[in-house]
Amino acid sequence: MRSVVVASLGLVTLAGFLAPPVHAAPVRPAPEAKRPVAEGYGGAVATVDLDASKAALSVLRQGGNAMDAAVAGAAALGVTEPYSAGLAGGGFIVYYDARKRKVTTIDGRETAPRAMTSTAFEGIPFDEAVTSGLSVGVPGSVAQWDTALRRYGTMPMRQALRPAIEIAEKGFVVDQTFHDQTEQNAARFADFTSTASLYLPGGEPPPVGSVFRNPDLARTYRELGIRGPDWLYGGALGREIVATVKKPPVRRGATRNVRTGLMEVSDLRAYRALERPPTKVAYKGLDVYGMAPPSSGGSTVGEALKILEALPKVGLHEYLEASRLAFADRNAYVGDPAYVNVPLEQLLSDGFAKERACLIGPRAMAHPAAPGSPDGSYAPCPAAAQGTPGASAGAVPEEKKEGPETTHLVVTDRWGDVAAYNITIEQTGGSGIVVPGRGILLNNELTDFTFGPAPGDPNLPAPGKRPRSSMAPTIVLKDGTPLLAVGSPGGATIITTVLQILVNRLDFGMSLPEAVAAPRASQRNTAATQAEPAFADRYGAELTALGHTLTDVPGPPAGEIGAATGLEFLENGRVQAVAEPARRGGGSALVVSPRR
Numbered sequence: 001m002r003s004v005v006v007a008s009l010g011l012v013t014l015a016g017f018l019a020p021p022v023h024a025a026p027v028r029p030a031p032e033a034k035r036p037v038a039e040g041y042g043g044a045v046a047t048v049d050l051d052a053s054k055a056a057l058s059v060l061r062q063g064g065n066a067m068d069a070a071v072a073g074a075a076a077l078g079v080t081e082p083y084s085a086g087l088a089g090g091g092f093i094v095y096y097d098a099r100k101r102k103v104t105t106i107d108g109r110e111t112a113p114r115a116m117t118s119t120a121f122e123g124i125p126f127d128e129a130v131t132s133g134l135s136v137g138v139p140g141s142v143a144q145w146d147t148a149l150r151r152y153g154t155m156p157m158r159q160a161l162r163p164a165i166e167i168a169e170k171g172f173v174v175d176q177t178f179h180d181q182t183e184q185n186a187a188r189f190a191d192f193t194s195t196a197s198l199y200l201p202g203g204e205p206p207p208v209g210s211v212f213r214n215p216d217l218a219r220t221y222r223e224l225g226i227r228g229p230d231w232l233y234g235g236a237l238g239r240e241i242v243a244t245v246k247k248p249p250v251r252r253g254a255t256r257n258v259r260t261g262l263m264e265v266s267d268l269r270a271y272r273a274l275e276r277p278p279t280k281v282a283y284k285g286l287d288v289y290g291m292a293p294p295s296s297g298g299s300t301v302g303e304a305l306k307i308l309e310a311l312p313k314v315g316l317h318e319y320l321e322a323s324r325l326a327f328a329d330r331n332a333y334v335g336d337p338a339y340v341n342v343p344l345e346q347l348l349s350d351g352f353a354k355e356r357a358c359l360i361g362p363r364a365m366a367h368p369a370a371p372g373s374p375d376g377s378y379a380p381c382p383a384a385a386q387g388t389p390g391a392s393a394g395a396v397p398e399e400k401k402e403g404p405e406t407t408h409l410v411v412t413d414r415w416g417d418v419a420a421y422n423i424t425i426e427q428t429g430g431s432g433i434v435v436p437g438r439g440i441l442l443n444n445e446l447t448d449f450t451f452g453p454a455p456g457d458p459n460l461p462a463p464g465k466r467p468r469s470s471m472a473p474t475i476v477l478k479d480g481t482p483l484l485a486v487g488s489p490g491g492a493t494i495i496t497t498v499l500q501i502l503v504n505r506l507d508f509g510m511s512l513p514e515a516v517a518a519p520r521a522s523q524r525n526t527a528a529t530q531a532e533p534a535f536a537d538r539y540g541a542e543l544t545a546l547g548h549t550l551t552d553v554p555g556p557p558a559g560e561i562g563a564a565t566g567l568e569f570l571e572n573g574r575v576q577a578v579a580e581p582a583r584r585g586g587g588s589a590l591v592v593s594p595r596r
C-alpha cells in the first residue's frame with residue numbers, strides 16, 4: 001500500500017528526483033537477462049546476482065520459507081560473489097516471522113580471538129592490516145545459518161546448501177563485476193598460493209564469459225552439510241582455518257608483510273550466533289526495525305529518521321544534516337554491547353531526536369558535529385542554536401575507506417515471512433587468503449575495529465569482542481504487517497544508502513524501484529559529502545548554496561554508492577522485489593509466480 005504523504009523537498013524539486021536516474025541506463029543483455037524489478041505472488045527474492053536469486057527462489061518453490069531461502073541465497077552468493085560473502089565471514093539477518101507477527105534478528109558477526117588486545121592494530125597501515133591473518137575474525141556465518149534454520153527455518157542445512165553446491169560444481173558465467181573485482185585484487189591474490197590457484201587460473205583473472213567452477217567449495221559445503229557446524233567450530237575445518245590464519249600460504253618470493261593471526265581452535269569453539277531484539281523506531285506512522293549493536297545500522301538509521309521526524313520539513317539538506325548528527329553519535333557511543341554500555345534507548349528516543357534536530361538550521365552546520373548527550377535529560381530548542389555545531393566538537397577520527405564490499409539480499413515467502421540479510425567478508429576479497437583445498441576466502445572483519453590510539457572509543461578491539469558494523473538490514477511494518485524491506489553493502493555508506501532509500505520512498509513519494517535507482521549522497525560527519533556524479537549534477541548547486549561541500553565517491557568502482565536490494569508489499573498480496581538497475585552490474589529480482 002502506498003499511503004505515504006509526499007513531503008516538502010525544500011529547495012530540491014520532486015521533478016528532479018523523478019527524472020530517470022543515470023544509473024538506470026540499460027545494462028548489457030546477459031545470456032539470461034537479470035531483471036532489477038519483479039512483481040508477483042507466492043514469494044520473492046532480490047540479490048545482486050541471478051544465480052543466487054535463482055537458488056533462493058528454488059528453495060521457495062520447494063516449499064521452504066524465507067529463512068531457508070535466505071540461507072540458500074547467502075550460500076550461493078558465497079560461490080558467485082565470493083569476494084563479498086562466504087561461510088568464513090559473518091552477517092546480520094533481520095527477520096519478520098509471520099506466524100508470531102514478530103521481528104527478530106540473528107547476529108552472526110565475527111568475534112576477535114581471545115588473545116586480541118586493544119592495541120593489536122595500533123600503528124599498522126590499514127592496507128597491511130586488511131591482507132593479514134591478524135584481521136581474520138572468528139567466522140560467524142555457519143553458526144548464524146544453523147541458528148536461523150533451527151529457530152525459524154524448515155530445512156536442514158544440508159538441504160539449504162544444495163543449490164550453492166550445484167553452482168560451485170557446475171560453475172557460473174564470469175561477469176564484468178567478478179572479473180573487475182578479481183583484477184583489483186590480483187596483486188594480493190597472487191601473493192597467496194591457495195588464492196592464486198583458485199582465482200588467478202593461469203596467472204590471470206578469469207575472462208568475462210568464461211565458466212568459473214569452485215569444486216573445493218562444493219566439497220566444503222557438502223561436508224559441512226553432513227558433519228554440521230561443529231566441523232568448523234572445533235573440528236577439522238576449524239583446525240585448517242586456524243592453521244591458515246597462523247601461517248598464511250604466502251608465495252615464496254613475495255615481499256608483502258603478511259601478519260599472522262591470533263585465532264585458536266578454542267576461539268572457534270566459543271563462538272555463538274546470537275538472537276537479539278531488533279531496534280525499532282516509529283516513523284511517520286510506520287515501524288522501522290533494524291539491526292541492533294554490535295551493528296550501528298539500526299541505531300544510526302533509526303536516530304536519523306527520528307531527527308527528520310522532529311523537523312518541520314524533510315528535503316535533501318535535512319537528510320544530510322540528520323545523517324551527520326547521527327554519525328557523530330554512532331562514532332561516540334556504539335560498539336559491542338557486551339563490552340560497552342550503548343545508550344540505545346536514548347539514542348532512539350523522541351527527546352534526544354528533538355534536541356539533536358535543534359542543531360539543524362537552513363544552512364549546513366559547521367564541521368564536525370559533536371556527539372550529543374543521550375542521557376535522558378533534554379532541553380527545549382534554544383532560539384539561537386540552529387545550524388551551530390554544538391559544543392566543542394573535537395577531532396573526528398579519520399574514516400576508513402568505504403568500498404562496495406559486502407552484499408544484501410531480501411526474501412519473502414508465501415506465508416509473508418521476510419528476511420533482510422547482510423552477509424560480508426568485509427573488504428572486497430576479504431583478507432585475500434583462501435584456505436588451501438577448501439575454496440573459501442577468509443574475512444578481514446577485525447579491521448572494522450578502531451585501530452587507535454583512541455582512549456574511550458567504544459570500538460577498540462578486545463578479546464571475544466564483535467567489531468562495530470554498519471550493516472543495516474531493515475524491515476518496515478505498517479499496522480504490524482510488513483510494508484518494505486531494504487538493505488545494501490558499502491561499509492558505513494550502508495547506513496546512508498538505507499536512510500536515503502527510506503526517505504526517497506516514504507517522504508519524497510518515489511516508488512521503491514525509483515528510490516533504489518535514484519542518485520545517492522552520503523554524509524557521515526565528514527567535512528565533505530560524498531556524492532554520485534548524477535547527484536552532484538542535479539543537486540550540487542542547490543546544496544552548495546546551503547553550505548554543503550560535495551566530493552567524488554572514490555572507487556573502485558568510482559562514483560557508486562551501495563548496491564541495494566529491497567521489496568515492497570503492494571495491494572492485495574502483490575509483492576515487488578527490487579534490485580539495482582545498474583550499480584555493481586545490476587541485480588536480480590525474481591518472484592515465485594507473476595500471477596496469483
Ligand code: GLU
Nearest residue numbers: 405406469470471490491
Ligand atoms: N564490514 C562492514 C560492516 O560490517 C561491511 C562491509 C562493508 O560493506 O564495508 O560494516
